Amino acid sequence: MKLQVPLLITFLAGVFMAVQFFVPHELGQTAFGELLNWGRIVAAFALVLGIQSLLRTHVEKIRRRRRDWPYSTVAIASFVMMVVIGIGFGSDRGSGFDWVFTHVQVPLDATMFSLLAFFIASAAFRTFRARSTEATLLLVAAVVVMLGRVPGSLIVVFGHSGAGEWLHTNMPDVSEWIMNFPSVAGKRGIIFGVALGSIATALRIMLGIERSHLGGGSGGGGDE
Amino acid sequence: MNTLRLQAIGLCMLLAASVCVAQTGVAPAGMPSGVQAEDDPEEPRGTQAIVTWQAPEEPMPLPGLVAVGQRVIFRRVDGGEWQLGPLVPLDATSTPVGDLKPWPWPKWEIAVSVEYGPGGALGEMAREAGWPAGVDPILPSATVGPVRPVGAWYKSEYTNILALAVLICLIVIATIYAIRGRAEQVYIRPIAGLEAVNDAIGRATEMGKPIVYVSGLSGIGDISTIASMLILGHLSRRSAAYETEILVPCNDPLVMATEREIVRQAYTEAGKPDAYSPDNIFFVTDSQFGYVAAVDGIMVREKPAAAFYMGYFYAEALILAETGNQTGAIQIAGTDADTQLPFFITACDYTLMGEELYAASAYLSRQPLLVAQLRGQDIAKSIIAAVMVAGVLAATYAAIVTGAAADVARAFVEWFAA
Amino acid sequence: MTTWDRLLDLDRRWIFLGIALAVVIPIVTKYALPQGKPAPPTVAVYDYIDDLKPGDVVMIAFDYSPSSMPELQPQALAVVRHLFERDLRVLSVSLNPQGTALGREVLATIGDELGAVDGVDYVHLGFKPGGSQVILGMGESIEVVYPTTADGRKISGLPIMAGVRNYDDVALLIDFAAGNLPFAWIAYAGERYKQDIACGITAVMATDLYPYLQSDQIIGLINGLKGAAEYEYLMGLDPTEAPGMLGMSAQSIAHLLIIVLVIAGNIAYFASGRHRRR
Structure with a gap:
């Protein structure tokens, strides 16, 4: 019973979501919207769980004086400060919340994102090798696409010579072609696989074949 | 005034x-x-x-x-x-x-x-x-x-989608029931990333260091997150057997709540309910790069023996994987986010690409019904490939020839394109 | 250990330093590189906007967060400038909570510079949670989804909203986004309500959107910082001042450095004989 009821709910919810996709009537769409609302409500309550988890993790760390515990005080202080500023004084333009968002969150987020540039460079240097024919093709395509994305750099290398001007004019087209055809073809192949995998995963969860998430093992069978 | x-x-x-x-x-x-x-x-x-x-x-x-x-x-x-x-x-x-x-x-x-x-x-x-x-x-x-306005109960322009969806579902279900008794004879292509799961857990056990598991950055409504949670179930069952600590930082509270339940259940099934610690599955933040900063920090401090990235990822993929690479962890990634696949392939030891993420649960468990479903999936894919080839031929034929046969070919293409 | 081996084992922090210098120096010195030919998808967006009549309504969705600002904010600034210069009416919304502050900033900055009036030439409706539900809702009535602007004014009385009820009255929708929201706009506003859509996206998302471009589900695509620079170029902005073109110089030099690193890495790989050791 402990297993059957969740399986039944899963099946019914899955069937409903699949059917409503084909029903444009207001009734179906309202029910769909209502289910989405339920999801949002559940998510809102789950956020409480999340906050509780966050605070508990850091309070425990401070209480037990674990390694790097002072950072946990910073995390908790930041959390409390944003809650007080946001709820207490609003979040409109010019408010304290807006100021912290613009001058703390924006630069911090941008900084983390910018790490990508450094990591791409070091990863490319470390692993991008012409080890085989396929890898060489990939390497050449990557260099062409990169140059096509930054045609100005070709002028830096070749100057305003004939070759420089020709590459500067035509490299973006070659890059665009690679993006538009070979890349999209490969991508579509992956999308087909992913779509089928999604359908199959959804089916096996709806039909109760996969139930490891409910604590019943996979389809009643053990794990190896 | x-x-x-x-x-x-x-x-x-x-x-x-x-x-x-x-x-x-x-x-x-x-x-x-x-x-x-x-x-x-x-x-x-x-x-x-x-x-x-x-x-x-x-x-x-x-x-x-x-x-x-x-x-x-x-x-x-x-x-x-x-x-x-x-x-x-x-x-x-x-x-x-x-x-x-x-x-x-x-x-x-x-x-x-x-x-x-x-x-x-x-x-x-x-x-x-x-x-x-x-x-x-x-x-x-x-x-x-x-x-009183009259609504429609069926979206007729979606008939092609409905027909294909029903066909694929029927193929998958029929295959499951047709070969479930002899599923062990079904050949499954070896997937290096999944073969290496045991090695990764063994390494963590030997080194006495934790495993970090990241289940992507999309929410619980995403099928790749669900696939990731299924893999977590298998993984934690094995790590529980070896009493290897598994850390699961989450960026969605709903995913956190579900994963806690999955891991708790896995520990119970492995006969180690006392070893389960809910605090190891914790919420960090729903901010994308705030989450990345936190996970990177955990990896740099804890120096995990193995890191798993399974689910849907955005721009953070390489930042996570490169940091893991620097700390020397054995890394296994799996994602259906095709834009992030190159980054994982570059920085991780093994990568599950696209649908391999969905196949992982069947692969790890070798449970007959799941293996049979993989076969059904492959048959459906073959049919889609055949339809694509037929579509290309039909479109080409309709473009260069006129007459009744060309009209049929055009109607075939347009039915799918509608 | 040979020189080649030392090169292959180069401490990654030297690479980090090289990238930092490649980015910082062009920005600090305002080094402007010549722009290449703008990509057709960018030109398509530019031309579409250029062909609109003064007074037509363009809706902008600011669906990005601060992390993708460096790529998307220059795009948004250039496009909004173009819209105001063409005397188009601009409605803006945000389905990403962090995007609303960024959108407000873009509209206010360019609006102040070009004398566009809030409530008459543009209005920022702000953030609404719900994603696809918001998109679908506006297909029926924008006013029902957004009864008030982001700063609490009723939209029904605003001059900019005269004759604007739903997507039927919106000539073009432009989504600036770094996540999955363009697909929702295409599926719901585009497919369901036949709204013309253009997207401004981060470069890494480009391959995701190309299939939609090929199938004419979007009218054009502004692709990453390069797209922003192309748009600024099409508008004839000053390359030493426009953020996209300025950033593009830095990006060009950084790309060049990465290409040099890859080539050097391969030369060292073969010269050191490591390819034989595999």
Whole structure:
């Protein structure tokens, strides 16, 4: 019973979501919207769980004086400060919340994102090798696409010579072609696989074949 | 202060005007007439009617006010307040009216009236201040009803999708039941990333260091997150057996709650319920790069022996994987985010690509029903490939040849393209 | 250990330093590189906007967060400048909570510079949670979904909203986004309500959107910082001041450095004989 009821709910919810996709009537769409609302409500309550988890993790760390515990005080202080500023004084333009968002969150987020540039460079240097024919093709395509994305750099290398001007004019087209055809073809192949995998995963969860998430093992069978 | 006074005067004038219209009782001259309404066939939800009428040549004059447009209003026939519909220009004779909710199957009365507002600078000021510009339309000039729009119960333009979805589901289900008894004979292509899972857990056990598991950055509604959680179940069952610590930082509280339950269950099944610590599955933040900073910090401090990245990832993929690479962890990634696959392939030891993420649960468990489902999936994929080839041939044929056969080929292509 | 081996084992922090210098120096010195030919998808967006009549309504969705600002904010600034210069009416919304502040900033900055009036030439409706529900809702009535602007004014009385009811009255929708929201706009506003859509996206998302471009489900695509620079170029902005073109110089030099690193890495790989050791 402990297993059957969740399986039944899963099946019914899955069937409903699949059917409503084909029903444009207001009734179906309202029910769909209502289910989405339920999801949002559940998510809102789950956020409480999340906050509780966050605070508990850091309070425990401070209480037990674990390694790097002072950072946990910073995390908790930041959390409390944003809650007080946001709820207490609003979040409109010019408010304290807006100021912290613009001058703390924006630069911090941008900084983390910018790490990508450094990591791409070091990863490319470390692993991008012409080890085989396929890898060489990939390497050449990557260099062409990169140059096509930054045609100005070709002028830096070749100057305003004939070759420089020709590459500067035509490299973006070659890059665009690679993006538009070979890349999209490969991508579509992956999308087909992913779509089928999604359908199959959804089916096996709806039909109760996969139930490891409910604590019943996979389809009643053990794990190896 | 002057503005306020003007607004007050404007309001008084509006009230006066509304009384004036109310006292006329029936549709007076200078008001819309001959209102008709019918279901909007273009609107499948069943909440919209097309209303037509004759517009007045000259709107009825009201002292101090100007006509700003014609307002459609509607109410339920069995009583209820008039609700405002669209405001249309004075010369309009037709408009769609939405929001005619079909539940619990009410019928509607629809009316059209002229809407007035204060003229000149006062009106301009009222509009800028966001004041209601019109008269409260208590008695409209002409009504029609009862009317009930008709909704559609089936989206016929999705027939091709429905047919293919049903076909694929049937193939998968039929295959499951056809070969479930001999599933162990089904060949599954070796997937290096999944073969390495045991090695990764063994390494973590030997080194006495934890495993970090990241289940992507999309929410619980994403099928890749669900696939990731299924893999976590298998993984934690094995790590529980070896009593290897598994850290699961989460960026979605719902995912966290579900994963706690999955890991708890896995520890119980492995006979180590006491080794389960809910604090190892924790919420960090839902901010993308805040989460990345936290996970990177955990990896740099804890130096995990193995890191798993399974699920849907965005720009953070390489930042996570490169940091893991620097700390020397054995890394296994799996994602259906094709834009992030190159980054994982570059920085991780093994990568599950696209559908391999979905196949992982079957691969790890070798459970007959799941293995059979993989076979069904492959058959469906072959059919899709065949249909694609047929589509290309048909489209080419239709482009270079004319005649009945070409029309059939074109219809075949268009049926899919619809 | 040979020189080649030392090169292959180069401490990654030297690479980090090289990238930092490649990015910082062009920005600090305002080094402007010549622009290449603008990509057709960018030109398509530019031309579409250029062909609109003054007074037409363009809706912008600011669906990005600060992390993708460096790529998307220059795009948004250039496009909004173009819209105001063409005397188009601009409605803006945000389905990403962090995007609303960024959108407000873009509109206010360019609006102040070009004398566009809030409520008349543009209005920022702000953030609404619900994603696809918001998109679908506006197909029926923008006013129902957004009864008030982001700063609390009723939209029904605003001059900019005259004659604007739903997507039927919106000439073009432009989504600036770094996540999955363009797909929702295409599926719901585009497919369901036949709204013309253009997207401004981060470069890494480009391959995701190309299939939609090929099938004409979007009218054009502004692709990453390069797209922003191309748009600024099409508008004839000053390359030493426009953020996209300025950033593009830095990106060009950084790309060049990465290409040099890859080539050097391969030369060292073969010269050191490591390819034989595999």
